[in-house]
Amino acid sequence: APAAPKAEEPAVEEPAVEEPVVEEPVAEEPVVEEPVVEEPVVEESKFLVCQITDTGGIDDKSFNQTAWKGIEDAITDLGIEGKYLESQEVADYEKYLNAFIEEGCDLIVTVGFLIGDATAAAAEANPDNNFSIVDFAYDPPVDNIVGQIFQTDESAFLAGYAAAAVTKTGIVGTFGGLPIPTVTIFMKGFVEGVNYYNEVKGTDVVVLGYDLEDETKGLFSMDFDDQQKGRELAVSLMDEGADVIMPVAGPVGLGAAAAIQERGNAYLIGVDSDWYLTAPEYGAITLTSVMKMMDATTFQVIESVLDGTFTGGNIVGTLANGGLELAPFHDLSDLISAELQAELDQIQEDIIAGKIVLQ
Amino acid sequence: MTTRSQIIQRKKIYEIPPTRKLFLGIVELLIALVILLGFVINTEPNTLTRFVMTPGGIDIGKMPDWVIPTLPTLIILTIIPALIGLYQLVRGFGRATNGMVGLSALCLIFGFITWQASGTSVNLAGMFTSAVLLAVPITLGAFSGVLSERAGVVNIAIEGMMLMGSMIGSLIGSITNNAWIGLVGAILSGLLLSLIHAILSIKYKINQVISGTVINIFSAGMTAFISQKYLQTNQALNSPPLFTRIPIPGLAKIPLLGPMFFNTNVFVYLTFILLIVIQVALFSTRWGLRLRSVGEHPRAADTLGIDVIRTRYEAVLLSGIVAGLAGGFFTLGSVGRFNEGMTAGKGFIGLAAMIFGNWRPLGAMGAGLIFGFADAIGSKLLLLGSAIPPQIMAMAPYLITMIVLAGFIGKGDAPAADGEPYEKE
Amino acid sequence: MAPILELKGITKQFPGVLANDHIDLALNKGEILALLGENGAGKSTLMNILYGLYQPDEGDIFINDEKIVINSPTDAIDAGIGMVHQHFMLIPVFTVVENIMLGQESVKFGDFLDRADASKKILEISEQFNLPVNPNDLVRDIPVGIQQKVEIIKLLYRQAEILIFDEPTAVLTPQEADELFDIMRSLAKQGKSIIFITHKLREVLEVADRIMVIRLGAVVGETTPQQADKNSLAAMMVGREVSLVVEKETKVPGDIVVSIRDLLVTDKYQNIVVDHVSLDVRAGEVVGIAGVQGNGQTELVEAITGLRKSAGGQVTLMGRDITHATPRKITELGSAHVPEDRQMDGLVLPFPTAENLVLCTYYKKPFSKGAVLQYQIILEHAKRLIHDFDIRTPSALTPVSNLSGGNQQKVIIARELSRPIQFLMASQPTRGLDVGSIEYIHKRLVQKRDEGCAVLLVSPELDEVMELSDRIAVMFRGKILAIVDSQLVTKEQVGLMMTGEIPEEGFHANENRVVERTF
Amino acid sequence: MKREPNKFEEAGQVLLQEINETGDEPTTQKRSLWSAIAIPVLAILTGLIIGAVLVAATSTSVYEAFEHSFGEGLRTIFIEVFTAYKALFTGSIGDPAKISNALGSGDDRLIRAAFNPFLESLVQATPYIFAGLAVALGFRSGLFNIGVEGQLFIGAACATYVGYAITGLPFIIHMPLAFLAGALGGALWGFIPGLLKATTGGHEVINTIMMNYIAFRLTEWLLSGAMTRPGSGGMPISPLIQESAQIPQFFQSPIRFHLGFFIALGVAWLVWWLLFKTKWGLNLRTVGANPRAAKYAGLSIGKSYAIAMAISGALAGMAGGVQILAVNRSMALGLSSGYGFDSIALALIGNNHPLGVVLTSILFGTLRNGATRMMVVSKIPVDIVDVMQAIILMFVAAPAIIRSLYRLRKPKQEEETAFVSGWGGGQS
Numbered sequence A: 001a002p003a004a005p006k007a008e009e010p011a012v013e014e015p016a017v018e019e020p021v022v023e024e025p026v027a028e029e030p031v032v033e034e035p036v037v038e039e040p041v042v043e044e045s046k047f048l049v050c051q052i053t054d055t056g057g058i059d060d061k062s063f064n065q066t067a068w069k070g071i072e073d074a075i076t077d078l079g080i081e082g083k084y085l086e087s088q089e090v091a092d093y094e095k096y097l098n099a100f101i102e103e104g105c106d107l108i109v110t111v112g113f114l115i116g117d118a119t120a121a122a123a124e125a126n127p128d129n130n131f132s133i134v135d136f137a138y139d140p141p142v143d144n145i146v147g148q149i150f151q152t153d154e155s156a157f158l159a160g161y162a163a164a165a166v167t168k169t170g171i172v173g174t175f176g177g178l179p180i181p182t183v184t185i186f187m188k189g190f191v192e193g194v195n196y197y198n199e200v201k202g203t204d205v206v207v208l209g210y211d212l213e214d215e216t217k218g219l220f221s222m223d224f225d226d227q228q229k230g231r232e233l234a235v236s237l238m239d240e241g242a243d244v245i246m247p248v249a250g251p252v253g254l255g256a257a258a259a260i261q262e263r264g265n266a267y268l269i270g271v272d273s274d275w276y277l278t279a280p281e282y283g284a285i286t287l288t289s290v291m292k293m294m295d296a297t298t299f300q301v302i303e304s305v306l307d308g309t310f311t312g313g314n315i316v317g318t319l320a321n322g323g324l325e326l327a328p329f330h331d332l333s334d335l336i337s338a339e340l341q342a343e344l345d346q347i348q349e350d351i352i353a354g355k356i357v358l359q
Numbered sequence B: 001m002t003t004r005s006q007i008i009q010r011k012k013i014y015e016i017p018p019t020r021k022l023f024l025g026i027v028e029l030l031i032a033l034v035i036l037l038g039f040v041i042n043t044e045p046n047t048l049t050r051f052v053m054t055p056g057g058i059d060i061g062k063m064p065d066w067v068i069p070t071l072p073t074l075i076i077l078t079i080i081p082a083l084i085g086l087y088q089l090v091r092g093f094g095r096a097t098n099g100m101v102g103l104s105a106l107c108l109i110f111g112f113i114t115w116q117a118s119g120t121s122v123n124l125a126g127m128f129t130s131a132v133l134l135a136v137p138i139t140l141g142a143f144s145g146v147l148s149e150r151a152g153v154v155n156i157a158i159e160g161m162m163l164m165g166s167m168i169g170s171l172i173g174s175i176t177n178n179a180w181i182g183l184v185g186a187i188l189s190g191l192l193l194s195l196i197h198a199i200l201s202i203k204y205k206i207n208q209v210i211s212g213t214v215i216n217i218f219s220a221g222m223t224a225f226i227s228q229k230y231l232q233t234n235q236a237l238n239s240p241p242l243f244t245r246i247p248i249p250g251l252a253k254i255p256l257l258g259p260m261f262f263n264t265n266v267f268v269y270l271t272f273i274l275l276i277v278i279q280v281a282l283f284s285t286r287w288g289l290r291l292r293s294v295g296e297h298p299r300a301a302d303t304l305g306i307d308v309i310r311t312r313y314e315a316v317l318l319s320g321i322v323a324g325l326a327g328g329f330f331t332l333g334s335v336g337r338f339n340e341g342m343t344a345g346k347g348f349i350g351l352a353a354m355i356f357g358n359w360r361p362l363g364a365m366g367a368g369l370i371f372g373f374a375d376a377i378g379s380k381l382l383l384l385g386s387a388i389p390p391q392i393m394a395m396a397p398y399l400i401t402m403i404v405l406a407g408f409i410g411k412g413d414a415p416a417a418d419g420e421p422y423e424k425e
Numbered sequence C: 001m002a003p004i005l006e007l008k009g010i011t012k013q014f015p016g017v018l019a020n021d022h023i024d025l026a027l028n029k030g031e032i033l034a035l036l037g038e039n040g041a042g043k044s045t046l047m048n049i050l051y052g053l054y055q056p057d058e059g060d061i062f063i064n065d066e067k068i069v070i071n072s073p074t075d076a077i078d079a080g081i082g083m084v085h086q087h088f089m090l091i092p093v094f095t096v097v098e099n100i101m102l103g104q105e106s107v108k109f110g111d112f113l114d115r116a117d118a119s120k121k122i123l124e125i126s127e128q129f130n131l132p133v134n135p136n137d138l139v140r141d142i143p144v145g146i147q148q149k150v151e152i153i154k155l156l157y158r159q160a161e162i163l164i165f166d167e168p169t170a171v172l173t174p175q176e177a178d179e180l181f182d183i184m185r186s187l188a189k190q191g192k193s194i195i196f197i198t199h200k201l202r203e204v205l206e207v208a209d210r211i212m213v214i215r216l217g218a219v220v221g222e223t224t225p226q227q228a229d230k231n232s233l234a235a236m237m238v239g240r241e242v243s244l245v246v247e248k249e250t251k252v253p254g255d256i257v258v259s260i261r262d263l264l265v266t267d268k269y270q271n272i273v274v275d276h277v278s279l280d281v282r283a284g285e286v287v288g289i290a291g292v293q294g295n296g297q298t299e300l301v302e303a304i305t306g307l308r309k310s311a312g313g314q315v316t317l318m319g320r321d322i323t324h325a326t327p328r329k330i331t332e333l334g335s336a337h338v339p340e341d342r343q344m345d346g347l348v349l350p351f352p353t354a355e356n357l358v359l360c361t362y363y364k365k366p367f368s369k370g371a372v373l374q375y376q377i378i379l380e381h382a383k384r385l386i387h388d389f390d391i392r393t394p395s396a397l398t399p400v401s402n403l404s405g406g407n408q409q410k411v412i413i414a415r416e417l418s419r420p421i422q423f424l425m426a427s428q429p430t431r432g433l434d435v436g437s438i439e440y441i442h443k444r445l446v447q448k449r450d451e452g453c454a455v456l457l458v459s460p461e462l463d464e465v466m467e468l469s470d471r472i473a474v475m476f477r478g479k480i481l482a483i484v485d486s487q488l489v490t491k492e493q494v495g496l497m498m499t500g501e502i503p504e505e506g507f508h509a510n511e512n513r514v515v516e517r518t519f
Numbered sequence D: 001m002k003r004e005p006n007k008f009e010e011a012g013q014v015l016l017q018e019i020n021e022t023g024d025e026p027t028t029q030k031r032s033l034w035s036a037i038a039i040p041v042l043a044i045l046t047g048l049i050i051g052a053v054l055v056a057a058t059s060t061s062v063y064e065a066f067e068h069s070f071g072e073g074l075r076t077i078f079i080e081v082f083t084a085y086k087a088l089f090t091g092s093i094g095d096p097a098k099i100s101n102a103l104g105s106g107d108d109r110l111i112r113a114a115f116n117p118f119l120e121s122l123v124q125a126t127p128y129i130f131a132g133l134a135v136a137l138g139f140r141s142g143l144f145n146i147g148v149e150g151q152l153f154i155g156a157a158c159a160t161y162v163g164y165a166i167t168g169l170p171f172i173i174h175m176p177l178a179f180l181a182g183a184l185g186g187a188l189w190g191f192i193p194g195l196l197k198a199t200t201g202g203h204e205v206i207n208t209i210m211m212n213y214i215a216f217r218l219t220e221w222l223l224s225g226a227m228t229r230p231g232s233g234g235m236p237i238s239p240l241i242q243e244s245a246q247i248p249q250f251f252q253s254p255i256r257f258h259l260g261f262f263i264a265l266g267v268a269w270l271v272w273w274l275l276f277k278t279k280w281g282l283n284l285r286t287v288g289a290n291p292r293a294a295k296y297a298g299l300s301i302g303k304s305y306a307i308a309m310a311i312s313g314a315l316a317g318m319a320g321g322v323q324i325l326a327v328n329r330s331m332a333l334g335l336s337s338g339y340g341f342d343s344i345a346l347a348l349i350g351n352n353h354p355l356g357v358v359l360t361s362i363l364f365g366t367l368r369n370g371a372t373r374m375m376v377v378s379k380i381p382v383d384i385v386d387v388m389q390a391i392i393l394m395f396v397a398a399p400a401i402i403r404s405l406y407r408l409r410k411p412k413q414e415e416e417t418a419f420v421s422g423w424g425g426g427q428s
């Protein structure tokens, strides 16, 4: 479980739409659990949530990790039990699903588009079990699966706008792990945000590393492991003048963070979670993060199973429903003038209201 | 034992086979054609390409930008390989053949960059600096291989040692909050694994490739295990301090070269120091002579009173130290954090660089740099918005290695006793 | 005067072989002691014990009456013992000076090699003992004769007092051997004591002060050159009378089977090693190629048999051009090849004898039916050859690595001669074999010739070439110096030609001795 | 003759039979059954013991218990290790109690679940068998094929493409066709470095490593471009293969046991037959054991290398194909957990013999399968299996260590270890 000590903080900070309602039992559960005497009773009745990661692993600084944080939050707040299995390869998905069904998990959370087929098959074969999948939606929806998808370009749009406002060189940059939709949607939103800024302000801020015309073109590390590569990509972007960089590449992004920290004259935009909290060592350079609240949505799904309101279907995380968010600017809020903050708030409203339409 | 025939005549025949001559000539003409059709005709006249000769984030050693007119440059770059190709077809270059092919390839690469950056700028110095850093782990891995294989012990465990070194480096560096102690930890972990390799392959004489495989699998498993068990649950164990850039007074101010070599990471310095140290130690000292003798003909060394076993232990342990150091680079010199599989095959590529560099430190470094450059150029082209898909661009370093190996480098001279256990009678 | 070296009761047991059986030996200062014995008698073992490479099971070693224990070559070197090994202990990619100083390097500033200083010392030794070498040459680039001088300087460099020469003449021309003997005598005169191991009786009689004969690991007698002659020594060695002559009738050779024209071969560094060689071999004749090893014979053979690409010229077999044919094609056209290096080229050591016996023919009927190997037939074939060629092996399934050298060679001979062939290429067919095996293999070669097969024999053993060949081609530095009728030249003349000189008087006196002059 | 001929003649007869049965070189067979299996068995045992030490040493509850009392500590160690290994066993072989319960209840689903662990181990073993055979055949032919992983990827891509793009074929044609496409793709990917070695002398170790990376990038490119699933928006996942291309599974969920396992056994037999019974096999092995002698005997070294690499690649491609056609049913990122690399160890433990490869594959499959349950029950990362595999490999390769650990006697006949050469090896 990543970032254990910090895990509680964001839980407080995340104003997920339905969160307040749930927070009630939080206070009670741990108290009940304390006495050791009750051990056998607790073990039998314990509500079990099981996560299957995709091959990126539980510490991917991305959806696997964020979803697991939702389960961890539920462990502390709702007193449930959580387990995970890290997939080594595609063939593991089905096997792990079977293992968890065998284990009697009350909810199985799978992560990523690639587990979609296996999850659907398991759900069909086990209609009494509850599933949820992150970053994937079924069409038509499946009765016992909650698909969680995110319109991530919305929050990335805000980040792009902010970046364009903050840049001094007039150049910002981004790179991805692999040219795949869940990655490129961040980059696309980011570029659109910058373009919107240019349109509104008549500026000429340039984005390096992504091409709106062709989503397969752009700067990619082609790897989610090689942090050194991430570092060199960031260096390359900075060399070309970029002073705000958004890496969309899991842990590879941390390599970029290290490079930016070293140069000290550029800013980082985190993705998925609030990097100011999950990677505090880079707090000083983290401008903001494009948050995709998979922890919150996962938490919601767990709650719904707990209180018996679970129904299948798809949740689309948007700015409107709090499934997406731009993280606070934390230490760098000085860079954001009140005016700019107001503009960002306005844009957020416009997106929610459909006044700004993303491609 | 076949006796080599003595040299009859010192006159050598540098005859390049006619098919090869033809083939290379055509390749060179094709390069010219690609530059012409791909770049020249797509270039507006009067555009300029600006090459920035100072990497970003550097305030010493500045050098003026280098601005060239795009079209004339590209035309020159077309003419060079065209002339080379024609001459190759008609007369042939003899000994210089490989160099000429290399020159044509350079024209292609440089033309590509010039064209991509036409009308804007590209930071050439930054690319070079990145290339050097990308070459570091590969070169260190290759050095590690040179040390052990020169003494006759094949070391395919470099990847495993590097992976373990990066994990331990991060762990110890985090606990002590000191990068140097972390580096010592990384080195020690490499040393320990190499001790296992030495015991298995020298004492127990098990096949050296098997022994290396053992260590690779063990390291992959162990680092993942520890990472999941401890590093992920406790970030404090995985955030070591990072070595930062140390400018060398005076030298750092040299334009272009300063930022590349004298205002950089301590690992780059160590790599160059090791290059000199290993090169000198292997070829100019008593120790090196003995070490190489053990790798060439251990029985002969033995009859002269050289302790073959001991020498091989020394070599393998040193190899482990260098591999551990290379591992430390990832977490302590580059990104300040460990994640599973973060060495991403650099150890194997280092091995390739060693073979490529003919078991010599200088050659190994050259090979490492070729790799680093291919990687850096690829990223730069993507960044400039190249039409080549990123997946294909990412193949460049591997393809270049294969092409160079196939076309331009003769069979390497591996140490004669490389891979053979020594059986003292 | 007490002996400088004394061995008492040395015994060494190898699994299944008593290699040394209570051997006593004494060596006086300034003396040349010859150690004589057939293959596997235990000579090398004894010397390896003395040099610290093996530990004796029993027995003691005394130097100047002082008992010493030699656990390693270092101990031996410290005790003043030096050895020129049967197989040179030189590192081809090192220079002469590096090879010589290895282990006792001249250094400066701590650990840096001082090649200049070492070279100076080497040149001094080279001067004193008349052993000219160039310290900066790479060993792989110098001829074997010089390599041997390097080996000797290596010992003198270490101030060895007791010098062991294990079969030092195997790779030398008679002239070079004579030169070596001069060196040995001069070394002895300067107070060095020498143990000299050889199979060659002539050399023993010529250079030794004293002769010791070992058989089956035990000393069988001691004598001096004055008391002994060749026959008595041979009998002592083998334990029976040996015939040292090959019986062979003169025959009129038939048509040309193999014709080599202007063959040019280079090594991998593009050096010319076979320089425009032309040669014919006719049916029913043995053409011997005499020459010191390393004068291009290996490459010539490889080029003829298709193992190496030639850079120019032409080779035909039965009128067909085989210059660029594959080895298999050449084999299928009816040629056979006994390679120079049986373990590296001729055999696949871990494979059973039976498989080795069909190595060139396994893919043909009846050994294969379609793709499937017919092991039953392969085995029967093997059993027949094992019987016919008297191969001593526990079974047809024993890996050839377990066979003795002589029997390994017989496996190759059996495989090659059991096929219908018109041409036999035999390279050093008796290398390292003992008298009995040599006798047998010579008989087989002559038999093949008598059947009408063309035989090309390459051997550095002048005796072998002289006795088997009908015509002799002398090869020197990649060229064929002369082709002569073996009946009409003396051994000395051929020996001289092997050093690159044409003996003037003999040739002037009788011009028809030279069958062909190729230069 | 220094040995008694009769004994050897007898031994020869026995060996002849063994050759006919197993085709291996006779020396490797010159051991009694016990001494043949003692080393691997003890190696596995030692691997498990060291794994147990690791489990105990990294368990916080063990330390807590030791703080309490020494006895408590030991008890906790025992419980921890016992729980973990029980999970390993029940997860990979089956839980006897569960099996008898399920049989008693007569419920189909329960019975399937109870028998699944063992069958799942065989499912896990299947790609190992193919990949292991690929490496073993390479070694036997004098080649070190580190490129199995890349060949596997290309094979999988080809099988996938034929599997989904061709429609309307009956199963009897489509499935074998897709499988063969996989083999062919792998063969091509193996053939290239083989050809390079044959023509330019470029070392296969470097070239196969490079080809691995190229294969990864190429498949990524295909999966998010030409082969991407319609409607996925360019996710690196292919369409599902046609039903007619699927290698059938024998039972319903959760049992995934499929025909591919038997195909693997068949291919293993075929490889054995090829290597030890045919002239082609003798050709490959001769070149592998002594390229110089092979050249001298008229064999074409280069051709042999190229062919061996192609066959090796084909086997690797089958590993990819079988995973796609029998298990995954589509190709996506994260295809392999490193079968190509694990199979090096596997082939070496199996002495590069097809039978050894099959047995070792089943061992590896069993360990990996059991590790899942171990993770679920004890939260021990599955990577512990890698550590255990490394240790087992080490002990199998260095029998001397095992012998001194367990005070075994040294065998009279020096065991022939697997053939692998250094860099210089195998070059003509």
Ligand SMILES: Nc1ncnc2c1ncn2[C@@H]1O[C@H](COP(=O)(O)OP(=O)(O)OP(=O)(O)O)[C@@H](O)[C@H]1O
Pocket (backbone or CB within 6 Å): B425, C014, C015, C017, C018, C019, C037, C038, C039, C040, C041, C042, C043, C044, C045, C046, C432
């Ligand atoms: N390492 C060994 N292991 C087993 N047997 C050995 C070993 N070395 C030598 N022998 C055996 O010991 C005996 C003596 O061998 P040695 O090499 O001393 O003979 P040699 O007299 O030098 O013969 P040659 O004239 O062939 O050099 C031979 O039977 C040989 O097979």
Ligand SMILES: Nc1ncnc2c1ncn2[C@@H]1O[C@H](COP(=O)(O)OP(=O)(O)OP(=O)(O)O)[C@@H](O)[C@H]1O
Pocket (backbone or CB within 6 Å): C017, C039, C040, C041, C402, C403, C404, C405, C406, C407, C432, C433, C434, C437, D002
């Ligand atoms: N490594 C070994 N393992 C088993 N036996 C061996 C080994 N080496 C040699 N031998 C045996 O030792 C004996 C002598 O071997 P060696 O090669 O010295 O023979 P040799 O005396 O030179 O015979 P030949 O006269 O036939 O050349 C042979 O019977 C051989 O089988």
Ligand SMILES: [Mg+2]
Pocket (backbone or CB within 6 Å): C039, C040, C405
């Ligand atoms: Mg012998």
Ligand SMILES: [Mg+2]
Pocket (backbone or CB within 6 Å): C043, C044, C045, C086
């Ligand atoms: Mg001898």
